[in-house]
Amino acid sequence: MSSGNRAPQELLKVAMPKGRIYKQASRLFREAGLLIQDDLEDTRKLIIEVPDAGMEFIMAKPVDVPTYVEYGVADIGVVGKDVLMEENKDVYELLDLGIAPCRMSVIGLPDWKPVMNPRVATKYPNVASQYFRERGQQVEVIKLNGSIELAPLIGLADRIVDMVETGQTLRDNGLVEMEPMFGVTSRLIANRVSYRMKNERIQSLCDRLQVTLSARV
Ligand SMILES: Nc1ncnc2c1ncn2[C@@H]1O[C@H](COP(=O)(O)OP(=O)(O)OP(=O)(O)O)[C@@H](O)[C@H]1O
Numbered sequence: 154m155s156s157g158n159r160a161p162q163e164l165l166k167v168a169m170p171k172g173r174i175y176k177q178a179s180r181l182f183r184e185a186g187l188l189i190q191d192d193l194e195d196t197r198k199l200i201i202e203v204p205d206a207g208m209e210f211i212m213a214k215p216v217d218v219p220t221y222v223e224y225g226v227a228d229i230g231v232v233g234k235d236v237l238m239e240e241n242k243d244v245y246e247l248l249d250l251g252i253a254p255c256r257m258s259v260i261g262l263p264d265w266k267p268v269m270n271p272r273v274a275t276k277y278p279n280v281a282s283q284y285f286r287e288r289g290q291q292v293e294v295i296k297l298n299g300s301i302e303l304a305p306l307i308g309l310a311d312r313i314v315d316m317v318e319t320g321q322t323l324r325d326n327g328l329v330e331m332e333p334m335f336g337v338t339s340r341l342i343a344n345r346v347s348y349r350m351k352n353e354r355i356q357s358l359c360d361r362l363q364v365t366l367s368a369r370v
């Protein structure tokens with residue numbers, strides 16, 4: 154069959170996180186040669202065709218990216234390792250994109266003293282519970298959804314587990330990083346079925362991103 158008769162290729166569905174990661178992810182994709190319009194951040198549209206890159210972006214809340222990919226409504230997605238660990242979904246982790254770097258840490262007030270069964274506030278209850286369990290420390294984990302640094306300041310928790318990037322939020326609130334837990338960057342993930350059915354396209358994207366990342370260092 155001549156290429157003129159070929160059916161147009163189905164768009165690769167990409168769960169893209171709105172917010173912090175988006176700008177860095179789209180810059181990386183562009184560097185890898187994908188033609189992505191640069192005005193996408195200005196729109197309120199949630200499903201955006203990026204035909205020149207053969208993609209469709211599903212603009213997702215970051216925490217929901219692994220869910221979209223696990224259910225196969227997105228073939229691939231970009232997500233922070235923090236969210237990937239917390240959500241623990243059944244997806245393939247294909248590539249460390251090295252973008253949106255930060256770290257997960259245990260944080261507290263400088264005069265913090267150990268207490269029995271301390272309360273730990275966090276957006277990441279699974280990650281925090283596992284961390285303290287592995288160290289044989291019994292804690293009560295309290296799930297919050299934002300402004301986690303408030304918790305020790307207002308007496309809700311003894312410590313928090315949260316992200317640190319520049320350290321500005323800690324400094325502004327008189328808190329200290331007690332234990333860095335692990336480094337976080339964004340990852341490219343894939344749905345297990347899509348990875349098999351669209352292997353050539355997904356693998357070729359990975360290869361292009363890999364080459365771009367190697368050239369960055
Ligand atoms: N300073 C930072 N604070 C939090 N996450 C950061 C930071 N720097 C990089 N990241 C990475 O960016 C990802 C997305 O963060 P972002 O703040 O956009 O999402 P969010 O926390 O879900 O925000 P929102 O609740 O406003 O949607 C995080 O999962 C993490 O991997």
Ligand SMILES: O=P(O)(O)OC[C@H]1O[C@H](OP(=O)(O)OP(=O)(O)O)[C@H](O)[C@@H]1O
Pocket residue numbers: 298299300301302315316317318319320321322323
């Ligand atoms: O070390 P820094 O550069 O200060 O970054 C870390 C802060 O950024 C994030 O909060 P975010 O701005 O996402 O607000 P939130 O607490 O409401 O989630 C994170 O939860 C920390 O509070």
